[in-house]
Amino acid sequence: MxxxxxxxxxxxxxxxxxxxxxxxxxxxxxxxxxxxxxxxxxxxxxxxxxxxxxxxxxxxxxxxxxxxxxxxxxxxxxxxxxxxxxxxxxxxxxxxxxxxxxxxxxxxxxxxxxxxxxxxxxxxxxxxxxxxxxxxxxxxxxxxxxxxQLGLRDIRVVTYADGSPFREDDGTLLLTATSAGPGFFPTAHTSVWALDPVTYDLVHRGALYFRRDGLVYGDHATHLVRDGDEWLVTTSTWGGFKAPDKADPSKPWNPVGVTIARSRADLTRGEHVLDSTPLALPTDGLMSVGVWDPHVLRRDDEWLVGYVSARKYFDFHTVLASGPRLDALRLRAARTDRTATEGTTLVPLGGTVVVGASDGRDNPRHVRARYPIFDLDLNEVAELRSAYVTNLPWPTLIPVGDEWLHVAFDGTPHGGRLPGYGTHGEVVISRSV
Incomplete structure (x- = not known):
């Protein structure tokens, strides 16, 4: 495949x-x-x-x-x-x-x-x-x-609504990434980068922030989509996340959700604050405590949205929803056999759409450290043969002529021991052979 x-x-x-x-x-x-x-x-x-x-x-x-x-x-x-x-x-x-x-x-x-x-x-x-x-x-x-940033992770290619990569006139590709801060997820933010598909050089272009609940957050794990004459932005509300306190369950905590924003400004350059509103992603029957990693694509008259649902923090798996509008989605499929799978990515391929994901090392033994490829019912149909580096690299796939690029990231920290988890990672670019 x-x-x-x-x-x-x-x-x-x-x-x-x-x-x-x-x-x-x-x-x-x-x-x-x-x-x-x-x-x-x-x-x-x-x-x-x-x-x-x-x-x-x-x-x-x-x-x-x-x-x-x-x-x-x-x-x-x-x-x-x-x-x-x-x-x-x-x-x-x-x-x-x-x-x-x-x-x-x-x-x-x-x-x-x-x-x-x-x-x-x-x-x-x-x-x-x-x-x-x-x-x-x-x-x-x-x-x-x-x-x-101390590192980059959660890397996605900027796309058109049909899932094809958004390219500038000279062929430059654009990416969104989570710019890691000196600490856990609320210290990060969404950044925009230019990627040269020949030299693989990365150039910082700007940043996106999100206004919600009366504050401005550095939310991230973002997908930036060109939809007609405007930009559609879906993101995960990691900027306000506070994990449940296992020692004291009565303490207040903030779950992760997904928001959506639209803008006619040029979001590919400079800093922007976007007014975002909740995007209702269905989790019927999944006992979900949170959703993240949105990826959207429109095929004919139907929207597809891939994302992650968590049973608890952190036990999570791939989900796919569809509907005639983004405010009228229904649950299509879920891979509840996974416990550490994220980075759900919709990839147009040969007249259809396949779903890539990242099976982390905390999954059941037979589905660890690999990139599964699913159909639209989330039946596994293939496995991406690309280096699975540390942490949870995503299957960000970009067609370049007759070849493909895979842009991933690893879990290498930067900034010493004081910040703890969240200062990763290094960008890892692979090309088809």
Whole structure:
């Protein structure tokens, strides 16, 4: 069904501060970094809230001032910096404030604090409207703007509504990706990238944020679709996710859902905040606690939507729905025999549509670490023969002439041990042979 694939390029475009002429931030996604040869402090300020990262040449700490209250936050294990630190950075990603140092070309998180725990909600647009960046001490070569990424994952090709790749006039392909932040999923955001199908070079083009529930979120695991003269955007609400507390089930938590947005703006460049609304994805009889990874395609007069449904966090499987409209979907099929399968992807092929997915290593033994290919009833009909790297790489398949590209990602972290899970991954590009 598909040819065999061979890896042709691995790359990881790590960027802390995406420098811009104006620091105006549309979302809680900001960074300032500087070279330093002595004590330095970097800061964000909004009204009476001042967020400061301090590096004295040996240790890193954070100071948060809100009104008359000041708190200090340091890590005993990770805050001490050895020799060789060349740059210092302060980032705001969602509600997380993080200080990092760069040593030997690698960024390492040294201190962090969740701002909601000290009474600050940085995703509020009125708070963001007053946000400014500053620095003191030995700061040189100062850069400020949006936070970039520690890694890329959840990569999808930008498509037309019929599932064919959206190409620019010179043949450049466009991708959306989850730009990993210094921590778990709420620190990430959706980014847009240009991919050269010959050199495999990636170039950052912009970012998408999502306004919902009165706040602006860095939601991700996004599919960007050109539908007529507008853009259709479906995304997963990971930006506000809070997992259930196993030790205390009574604590409040936030599930993951899927939202939809439409825009006539050029979403392939620059930063955009989109008004998103819930997309009702059917889970009849599935005992679902959450859905994510939307992928949409219109065939004739029918919409197909692939996604993931979770029985619990984290036990999840592939689902397919269809309907005459995106607000009138019905459950078509579900692979409930899986417990760690995601990245549901609809691929036009030979006059029909097939469904790709990623069987993670936590699945039953006979369906681990592989890319199954299903028909539209989710019967498995083939297996993609391509490298299955670490974590849960997706089967993002792109036709290029008579050949195919497979754009995946792995679970390699970046940023040291303090951020924990969520700083992956490296982009892995394979080509058919």
């Amino acid at each position: 598909f040819p065999e694939f061979k890896i042709v390029r691995r790359q990881r475009p790590v960027t802390i501060a995406v420098e811009s002429s104006s620091f105006s931030r549309p979302a809680a996604n900001a960074a300032i970094e500087a070279a330093c040869d002595g004590p330095v402090s970097l800061s964000f300020a909004s009204g009476g809230d001042v967020l400061t990262g301090c590096y004295d040449g040996r240790r890193v700490r954070l100071e948060v001032t809100t009104g008359s209250r000041r708190t200090s936050h340091a890590s005993r294990r990770h805050g001490r910096v050895g020799r060789g630190a060349t740059r210092f950075a302060l980032t705001l990603t969602g509600t997380m404030l993080t200080a990092l140092t760069c040593q030997h070309g690698a960024w390492v998180a040294r201190a962090r604090v969740d701002l909601t725990e000290v009474g600050i909600e940085p995703r509020d647009e009125s708070w963001l409207a007053r946000l400014a960046a500053g620095h003191e001490g030995s700061a040189e070569d100062v850069r400020s703007g949006a936070f970039g």
